[in-house]
Amino acid sequence: MKLSVWTYEGPPHVGALRVATAMKGLHYVLHAPQGDTYADLLFTMIERRNHRPPVTYTTFQARDLGADTAQLFKTACLAAYDRFQPQAMIVGASCTAELIQDDPGGMAETMGLPVPVIPLDLPSYQRKENFGADETLFQLVRALARPMDRSADVTCNLIGPTALGFRHRDDIIELTALLGDMGIGVNVCAPYGATPQDLTRLGAAHFNVLMYPETGEAACRWMTRELGQPYTRTVPIGVGATRDFLGEVAALTGRSVALDESRLRLPWYSASVDSTYLTGKRVFIFGDGTHVASAARIARDEMGFEVAGLGCYNREQARMIRALAREHGVEALITEDYLEVEARIAELAPEMILGTQMERHIGKRLGIPCAVISAPVHVQDFPARYSPQMGIEGANVIFDTWVHPLVMGLEEHLLTMFREDFEFHDDAGASHHGAAATPRTPDPDAAEAPDSGGEVIWLDEAERELRKVPFFVRGKARRNTETYASERGLTRIGLDTLYDAKAHYAR
């Protein structure tokens, strides 16, 4: 038993729902109590979908338990087929139905429905949402895809985008264009927008583009084995990764790399003098493994940030993230407990967080700006405008998104110069955020203070001086000074210590 307040991932059947909802012509019959229908709102409200997810819940009740929940499932299955006439169906159990062991898969097989019915076995008490999506897509592909002749032109499949994914909708468009520039067409994109019939044509592609390992890797592996299709390993988020990705595609297809850079702005924006202030900004990165790895590379190599810490919530990617952390000289945080993430962020006092909607809230509480880079996301992360993460436009979008929460360069200087100004004081936050510039928690320093308790004591004059340091660097100044003091065996921090430390860490 484990106490949880907020979770990064839902149960595995929600992953299956993300696959089903992304597709057309597929129907999901889920053996589940009525309360589980809440999952519909994830799609209709958070993602603003204008259709109900294609799912029938059997909604058994307590009084059915003694009687015949199995019959209920059969009836629901038949009714769903009659009403929706899908090309294929998936059937499975939610956490409660798993306990009553009705075996939806076995029952559905005996019902003689005239379309493929694919049973899902998603262990609710062991696995989570991403696994559910990955496994569902894998089972669908395994059931429906067959070896066949390759298409005459070079084509690929885009694998992994689902409903409720972070910018999946726009990444598909960006990648399709990117590949189109190299003369490579998209055979099937799955699950997003695909029908079961489309899945039967997967084998015609020359290779697969694994867009999101979290939700597409098992399917890609199977297709390599059974259909002889290689798949790409680089996720093209960021300028460098996009170039690497195209290199990989070139190697797979024998074509030469073609990249239209006329719209690529990140490199110049990052090089222009206004961006100098971004140098060495300490960022903490947390999310799903794939997006964290991409963000870490962009942060260091393309924005000039310093990665102060990183981690992921999906254990499936723990090894990769640990290796990445070593490369950055930081300790990886692998957890799905947001309280641990919050504690780590408070301890590291980064200048910015790149995270999920959870970290956005942590940032609000700690007074640290945050940009969202990964699911889970909320309604505001499904923008009306085109805003991919992948490819050229993705890089542009990322530059803007990450810079937006920060105080801009010149403003940073002005705040330092006039830090006692009654209007233009630092607690007002970045001026371009208007009313949204929420003040920090009532006493932000109180949250940081306990760390310093024990060994080092701040003398009044130094504490007062520290308060004059603009908020966005105050945490760092405090930490640096304390580290400096404790390295030298000092127990008290006075004005001199503060400025000695400042000189020591000057860069």
Next chain:
Amino acid sequence: MTAPAPATGCRDVPVLAERGQQEVFCGLTGIIWLHRKIQDAFFLVVGSRTCAHLLQSAAGVMIFAEPRFGTAILEETDLAGLADAQEELEREVDRLLSRRPDIRQLFLVGSCPSEVIKLDLSRAAERLSARYAPKVRVLNYSGSGIETTFTEGEDACLAAMVPALPETDRRQLILVGALPDVVEDQALDLLSKLGIEDVAVLPARHADSGLAIGPNTVFALTQPFLGGTLAALERRGARHIPAPFPFGEEGTTAWLTAVAREFGVDQAHFDAVTAAPRARAARAVARAAEDLRDRSVFFFPDSQLEIPLARFLTRECGMRAIEVGTPYIHRAVVGPELDLLDRGPLLTEGQDVERQLDRCRGTRPGLTVCGLGLANPLEAEGLATKWAIELVFTPVHFYEQAGDLAGLFSRPLRRRAALRLEAAE
């Protein structure tokens, strides 16, 4: 002003009982407002990752600040041996209570998985109560989706509190139902002006409120979904004051009248106290009703507020009800409402969502009141909708909120009228 009561209301109208796919939240959802209302309580759901995910999705980002609820997620090991699960639960509770010394009441909330594996939460609550008395009281109830829909979770929670209340002989009134504080204060103020002073509220905001109950207690429900709590209160000797619910000018007046009659308030005094707020409420409702009048309304089942709201919309706002779907009809509770609701609409209890959608599309109502899973898809089909959960999360009771209540229904219609996305010509 509203029409006289219909000669024949809906009390004896046959009800279409549906048994198909239900598209309604489970009772766990009530925790979202209950944990704000009862300020020293913690709600510990014993369930699965699904339960945790439901709470998170229903709560959205509204209350991210460390909430007073959580889910003890059952794992493989807990499912294997039941004795372990009890111990594990106690360990989690120990840890929780040592971290949150401000907690005075702990609710162990059952879920579908905990019920299917027959985890005995009442035994756990008893043992933990003994350990933590008198500082923390530990109670249990079920919010599971196999036993409760949406608002029935609050009913189960309040009902669980009743047996533990101390005994009193006081002649007193208890208001039953979790209302937003501002609304509750208005209600207490109105009652006090009527001269009814000994009034308590269930649930109380704090454990040490002194709430007690006995044979001289009378109570009035402020929410229609509290049938179980009603029965629990009657078992303690308290007496129910049946009344329509305080929605709108008419509902509030009828509700207050029933209470005033019980306490022998004379009519002249009653009129003097209520005249001004009544007039204000009627004016506010009339303004919003301009957009609602003569339109039809269709209710999908959600919170059990549907029957009282249909009464309000038809009698005070001039709407025509086509179908009033509700998860459960508790006649002892909504009888007075059914008397006021004119015949005509189809009353349905339970749900078969696909068939109900067929009926809804067939009649193309002017406004459809439905859950979050259905609202956007129906809007995309061109139907105006009001998402029902807002009716539970927003202050809508009593005179001063009557206009807001009507406004919740008229806003989607006004919005549709306001948007112009065609080329100007």
